[in-house]
Amino acid sequence: MSAVFTVSDLNHYVGEVLAADPVLSAVRVKGEISGFKKYPSGHLYFSLKDKESQVNCVAFRGNAIHFSFVPENGMAVVITARASLYDRDGRFQLVVYEMEKDGVGDLFAAFERLKAKLESEGLFDLHHKLTIPSLPHRIGVVTSPKGAVIQDIIHVLSRRFPNFDLLIYPSAVQGQSAALELKSGVEWFNRTDQVDVIIIARGGGSMEDLWCFNDESLARTIYKSHIPVISAVGHETDYTICDFVSDLRAPTPSAAAELVMPLKAELLSAINARTDRLTRALLHWVSIRKNKLMMLSRSRALLSPLRRVETQSQRLDMLTLKLTHSLNRRVDSTARRIDKDIASLDALSPLKVLSRGYSLATNPVTGKCITSVKQVTPGQPVQIQLADGLVHCKAEKTEAGRIL
Amino acid sequence: MKDTNEYEKLTFEEAMLELESVVGKLDSGEGTLDESISLFQKGVLLSKLCSARLEEIEQRVRILTDDGSGSKKEVPFTDSTASGGEKE
Numbered sequence: 351m352s353a354v355f356t357v358s359d360l361n362h363y364v365g366e367v368l369a370a371d372p373v374l375s376a377v378r379v380k381g382e383i384s385g386f387k388k389y390p391s392g393h394l395y396f397s398l399k400d401k402e403s404q405v406n407c408v409a410f411r412g413n414a415i416h417f418s419f420v421p422e423n424g425m426a427v428v429i430t431a432r433a434s435l436y437d438r439d440g441r442f443q444l445v446v447y448e449m450e451k452d453g454v455g456d457l458f459a460a461f462e463r464l465k466a467k468l469e470s471e472g473l474f475d476l477h478h479k480l481t482i483p484s485l486p487h488r489i490g491v492v493t494s495p496k497g498a499v500i501q502d503i504i505h506v507l508s509r510r511f512p513n514f515d516l517l518i519y520p521s522a523v524q525g526q527s528a529a530l531e532l533k534s535g536v537e538w539f540n541r542t543d544q545v546d547v548i549i550i551a552r553g554g555g556s557m558e559d560l561w562c563f564n565d566e567s568l569a570r571t572i573y574k575s576h577i578p579v580i581s582a583v584g585h586e587t588d589y590t591i592c593d594f595v596s597d598l599r600a601p602t603p604s605a606a607a608e609l610v611m612p613l614k615a616e617l618l619s620a621i622n623a624r625t626d627r628l629t630r631a632l633l634h635w636v637s638i639r640k641n642k643l644m645m646l647s648r649s650r651a652l653l654s655p656l657r658r659v660e661t662q663s664q665r666l667d668m669l670t671l672k673l674t675h676s677l678n679r680r681v682d683s684t685a686r687r688i689d690k691d692i693a694s695l696d697a698l699s700p701l702k703v704l705s706r707g708y709s710l711a712t713n714p715v716t717g718k719c720i721t722s723v724k725q726v727t728p729g730q731p732v733q734i735q736l737a738d739g740l741v742h743c744k745a746e747k748t749e750a751g752r753i754l
Numbered sequence: 755m756k757d758t759n760e761y762e763k764l765t766f767e768e769a770m771l772e773l774e775s776v777v778g779k780l781d782s783g784e785g786t787l788d789e790s791i792s793l794f795q796k797g798v799l800l801s802k803l804c805s806a807r808l809e810e811i812e813q814r815v816r817i818l819t820d821d822g823s824g825s826k827k828e829v830p831f832t833d834s835t836a837s838g839g840e841k842e
Contacts (some may be wrong), residue, residue: 351836485766487811495817496829504815513813518831538818540824614808617766621804626774628797631780635790638783 358437368442374433379405380452383425388565394421398429398444407431408513409446419556426452457557461564464591468566473573473595474722480578480597482610483546485617488515490577491544492535495520496593499553499603506607511614517545522562529565532593536571547578547610550592551603554585555744563590568654572596584605714742723748758796766807773800 355363366376379592381398388394392411407429409417421427426571428451431444468474487680489507491497495518507514519535522528533552539548550572552560562568563583569591572579581596582603593599600606711720714733720726726745764772779785780793817831 422778457796466834483767485807485811504841511811513809513811515812516815516831517828518815518817519826520819618805620770621773621801624770624777625797625801628780628794628801629833631777631783632790632794634837635783635785639787 357440361435361437365437368433368435371433376430376447377434377444378428378430380426380428381405383421383427384423386421386423394446396421396423398427406436406443407446408443409449413447418709419451421449421473421556428452451556451558454557457561461557461591464564464566464569465594468569468591468595473569478573480576482578483582485612486546486610488517488518489547490517490518490535490539491549491551492521492532492539493549493551493603494523497553501552502597502604503549503551503607506604507611510608511611513614514611524555524559524562526560529568532562533565533568533571535573536568540575540577543577545577547580548575548601549580549582549600549606549610550581550596551606552584553603554588560584560588560590563592568592569595580606580610606615620709653752704735709741710735723750758799761799761803764800764803766804769800769803771839773797773804776800 379398381404384397384399384404386396392414394407394409394414396407399405400408417609427449429444429446430448431446434443434445435441436443438641460738472478476633491500491503493503500518504516507516508710519538521531521535523532536548536550540544550563552563559596563581572581572592572595578597580598580600581590581592582600582605583590583592583733584602586601598609600609712718712733712735713720713725720732726732728747730745732745733744734743755824761769761772776793776797779838780797785793815831818826819829821827
């Protein structure tokens with residue numbers, strides 16, 4: 351006879367058997383989630399089912415917080431779990447360690463296939479990339495108008511360049527219609543041509559969430575855009591086709607805002623620096639001339655004409671002196687000659703002649719000298735001048751003919 | 755080097771480059787007084803133009819909405835526009 355178990359012992363025993371089984375201690379199971387419940391404790395309770403069967407599952411908080419997504423009813427997932435028996439109810443259950451969405455492997459393969467295809471077509475070629483304008487007058491952004499992403503972008507832009515101009519094309523950024531809406535946004539901006547740059551933005555998420563950014567048609571639209579496109583999808587570690595085909599990849603939406611708009615303060619100081627250099631260059635130009643002028647004014651070239659004038663003026667002084675001397679000499683000699691002449695004149699003076707015994711006869715009426723007998727008629731008064739006085743006479747008779 | 759009457763068409767980047775070239779030319783110390791004064795005046799003009807380019811951007815944040823006839827119209831973007839029944 352075999353031993354009789356209590357219920358508790360039985361459940362405990364089955365639990366130990368399950369735990370000891372090498373397959374059941376770490377089994378991967380795929381199915382669809384149903385009856386999902388999250389308890390305040392953080393533990394997750396749900397069933398995993400396929401078309402015929404279902405199994406109870408529990409994910410304790412310590413494991414559940416590491417799941418990359420929030421499970422929902424109807425989700426196809428693959429779990430990694432150990433089998434156990436819930437003692438109290440005698441119920442078989444799976445304790446879940448890890449959970450991933452079913453098909454992630456397929457998505458990843460699809461991503462790699464599309465990436466290789468577009469790359470071989472040259473859609474990622476660097477020479478095709480457009481330059482991001484350094485000062486966009488208007489920025490277009492295709493993103494969800496709700497949530498933190500657009501607020502982050504606005505915040506960063508206003509910090510960098512207070513008077514920025516942003517136009518938002520609202521679009522779904524996950525789900526069925528997202529790829530088409532994102533594509534329409536890029537096309538709309540290209541058609542209306544009123545922005546200088548387009549940012550496609552979305553916050554972080556799972557690969558499925560970001561899947562719309564791996565859309566082939568969206569990629570081709572971005573490639574054809576004549577307006578530069580910045581891709582800012584997910585976190586730094588997330589890569590999408592959109593990142594590869596865009597003209598610039600920003601690690602996050604905030605980073606896109608940093609990249610697209612320059613710091614206004616920096617631009618202003620760059621203008622100031624150039625303006626200062628301009629002023630200094632002009633002053634430099636002037637100072638070069640000033641120095642040159644000073645050098646020239648000291649040089650012989652400028653001094654020599656002056657010196658020639660000085661020399662000439664000195665010569666002039668000398669000449670003047672010489673001239674004065676010679677003039678003086680001439681004046682002196684003239685004066686001496688005049689003295690001599692006066693002396694000779696003196697010698698010729700009639701008074702001197704008179705003093706030698708000669709006398710001068712004059713007509714006292716006319717005062718004229720009498721040089722001829724014809725000037726005298728008998729009885730006429732005649733004045734005779736001697737050296738020391740006059741003799742008043744009366745002519746008795748005249749007699750012509752030389753007497754001496 | 756461009757004519758001063760071409761300046762109005764210059765973008766910020768172009769005006770900055772032009773200013774740089776004017777400064778470089780003046781900095782060489784060559785040219786006559788008239789040429790240098792004219793370069794300086796061009797530089798001052800470009801500097802003002804650069805500053806003006808920074809200020810001429812209008813501060814606004816707008817969002818496109820359907821105008822009911824299949825095309826889009828711009829409206830100012832506020833937090834209420836964001837939560838006002840737009841798509842996710």
